Amino acid sequence: MASLKEVKERIVSVSSTQQITKAMKMVAAAKLRRAQDRIVQLRPYSEKLGALLANVSSGNTEEGMNTYGEVRDVKRVLFVPVTSDRGLCGAFNANVFKGIRNALATGEYADAEIEILPIGKKAFDFYRKKENPVNDAHWGVFGDLSFDVVKAAAEEAMEGFQSGRYDKVVLVYNEFKNVATQIIRTEQFLPIVENEVDTDSATNTDYIYEPSKDFIIEELIPKSLKIQFYKAVLESNASEHGARMTAMGKATDNAGDLLKELRLTYNRTRQAAITKEILEIVGGAEALAADS
Secondary structure, eight states, X not given: OOOHHHHHHHHHHHHHHHHHHHHHHHHHHHHHHHHHHHHHHHHHHHHHHHHHHHHHTSSSOHHHHHHXXXXXXXXXXXXXXXXXXXXXXXXXXXXXXXXXXXXXHTSTTTTSEEEEOOBSHHHHHHHTTSSSOBOOSSTTGGGGOOHHHHHHHHHXXXXXHHTTSOSEXXXXXXXXXXXXXXXXXXXXXXXXXXXXXXXXXXXXXXXXOSSOHHHHHHHHHHHHHHHHHHHHHHHHHHHHHHHHHHHHHHHHHHHHHHHHHHHHHHHHHHHHHHHHHHHHHHHHHHHHHHHO
């Protein structure tokens, strides 16, 4: 059995840890509120842009779509894992790595060259130790998260696809559902998936095109792709704070349960020590009485 001093030291240590995890939960909750507002505000815009693109590209737009919709033999693939800069968020980052492993395990990319464009420090730290080439130019987007910063990463992936450096670009990220639930998404970014835009749900509207329909489509497609990329990063950002809030909440609860056990152990140990001292005193008194 541990001594009173050891148990007391553990109680102090666990109490300190509980205070830290409770504070981290509160910080994550505050950040989650802001991140959730950003993604909730972007989703309608992203969906409306997709519906608009479905309408204006419903005619003879194949020529405008060819640049980003060209399907090729998959020989070079760019994976874009979106993770966090920090840990202590449960299985949030591990699920992204698992998503890429599962995609590679299907055999679809068995003969393809794989390159990684990590978004987030955890992805960069993980994949720089692997054998696949890593593009380290954009992993720090969360230091100053904005559309302009994320747009640069999206443009590099788009330019790589246009130039033929990549035949396919895949995003892997956590989609935010609620505080306790994040859904891992393995989403084809390029080439554009034809059924990605739901033309049935899009409102059929006649537009007057100025300067031209082809020009507008050529402008809309890159913008839509950048918004899609930015949306994935914002989804991951909100999911990160939700996962951290949940993980720190569970850690706080576990610390509370452990404190109860330690205090019970402390009281039992203290009671046993007091009982032992009383027995020693009584035994000593009886020995003195016997001698006299």
